[in-house]
Amino acid sequence: MEFFAISLLNGLSYGLLLFMLSSGLTLIFSMMGVLNFAHASFYMLGAYFAFSVGQWLGYWPALLVAPLLVGLFGAGFEKYCLRRVHKFGHVPELLITFGLSFIILEMVQLVWGAGSMDYRVPAGLDGPLFTLYGTQFPAYRGFMMAVAVLMLIAIWLLLTRTRIGLVIQAALTHPETVEALGHNVPRVFMLVFGGGAALAGLAGVVGGNAFVTEPGMAATVGSVIFVVVVVGGMGSLSGAFVASLLIGIIQTFAVGIDSSLLGAAGMAGLHITPDTFGYSLCKLKISQIAPILPYLFLVLMLIFRPRGLLGTREG
């Protein structure tokens, strides 16, 4: 029970973190159809900006300023680079964001160096939030979960309940009509891209000190957020939310399971020895493969349900 409760809590908080990381990506993809490869780089920029701004103004102002800076950077990129290649189709768009991710990585290393930053959790959120069965639940994790939930609610309200949300949604499917009605469609796209980048930046501010702020941080989250977006359904915000929680919880519980094919075979009366063919595969414990489970989901999802859990469109 104790282990179950703590694992569930860990899984939920990890899942919410994944959602926080991938919400901006989903937003950009669903509204603009651009698969933004530089998304994880915006996440990294958010962490580094927050670290630098935080040294100067403190953490709380940085929580506001850093995502704004990243958002401005994203909007500028959309206006001066992405918009120009938009007319050539999706592949050049994808390639330009791919190139951007490398530029950001190198720039970060040139400006801040290759080492990790001493970016700490603010004193007010340091320490446990509550203690469950003798295990502390850190206050900062609670804060991260709250930020993720707020993000979800804010985006959902913005898109479905506000006028600008309606314009954004309409601009996706009927750009000419929306333009004819007097709306500046390119500016709407710029806002969406900037907004998505700002969300990634916010995730960076919050995740950078919870984990490690270093140049490799973009690469470590880059792959898993694509998994979330694909499993959830390309461009579906609620799908991304469900997929993040699912991946977080399954991965966390898998770590706790020490059984293997070897044990299963033993129960079935089969004796597998180190000389048996495929022994090294059989002795793999579920806990060992836990961190690669998300990628397994990705492949299975693409085979059996290419539109994802809650996606509406094919591919």
Add this chain to the structure above:
Amino acid sequence: MTFPMKHLAMVAVFACACTAFAQQAAPAKPAATMAAGVLNGQTVRIAFMDPLSGSFASVGQNLLKSWQFAAERLSGAKNPAGVKFEVVGFDNKGSPQESLNTLKAAIDQGFRYVTQGNGSGAAAAILNAVAKHNERNPGKEVIYLNYSAVDPALTNEKCDYWHFRLDADTTMKMEALTSFMKDQPKVKSVYLLNQNYAHGHQVAKYFKEGMARKRPDVKIAGEDLHPLGQVKDFAPYVAKIKQSGADTIVTGNWGADLTLFVKALNDAGLKLPMYTYYASATGTPTALAASGGSEVYIVSYSHANHTGEIGQMRADYKKRFNDDYISYSNYNGIQLLGAAMAKAKSTDPVQVAKALEGLSVKSFAGDITMRASDHQLQMSMFISKWQKVDGKNPYSLENTGYTFAPIKQMDAYVASTPTSCQMKRPS
């Protein structure tokens, strides 16, 4: 079309001319300089290959700077041969496959000395490739200095004449660590958390073997292997450790995998004594300091508070790069190379390899000897403990106000382990 081709040809001719000139110019130098040493003014270039980008870049970059720093400090009159050392970095991205490419690039550029250390997989690939290259290209032999890949196989069943290991291998570290832990009465139940590759497997294997021999009453509460550099959130592992009821943790993790693990332990408030290999490296001291006085031990051939030349180098390194000089194997490596070149009166790898066998030099913690039978450096080992800096141990790691203070030194023979190497020497 013709213009670019012509242009290219001109560049190529120019480049050839330059190298030819450089090769001619180099031997002319010795006559001009008048310092001690038999090989005055000759330059020995060492190719350093380790991850300089990606998840483990911060460690790789630090080590590249360390090698370059040691090369600079020990060049010219500072080594008995009087040669100038030069270290150039190649990014092998930590992968065995990439290492083969960088090795080829280095050999093509005329490097005769190669060094690598992060990752035993890449180390094994380089060891094999160097052996093959040397067999097929007599007169162009390459020496491989392995400065920290600790897979015992590299000096046992896979041992090779051209490979020299400067770090203590896992069997030696575990011999030292278990010798220390057997005298710690509060160690009763141990949890092993390691990265799922050769190194992590061996830490677990040799720890269990050593403990079973020295303290059969200690039980293994649990054991986990996780993928290298993939885990973002260690909270599930911490929950599992807590569940197991272990009172001690042993881990061979390094880089972000150790830093994140320490953070997760702090977050959950689980304060268990932890025995590690690499807790003094990039990022981890900062995470340790955040939790205050955790009980953390390191087993290594060095510690953070040596005095003398190495202490001075550490201080200067800090001043220049604002970073910690975390590995001294480059110092030992360049010392050994200098001594071997003086002994061989040559910088030719064939002669130097012969001279390195059985060579002893004085280092920062007594004599070190390159054992001839398997090319494993024999040296004294230290256990050091995480504590606040004090008068005796003043070096503050990553400006945290904490340091690793030596609490036990073991002579080289204590940690020395036998080898099964059947060394094939070139005739």
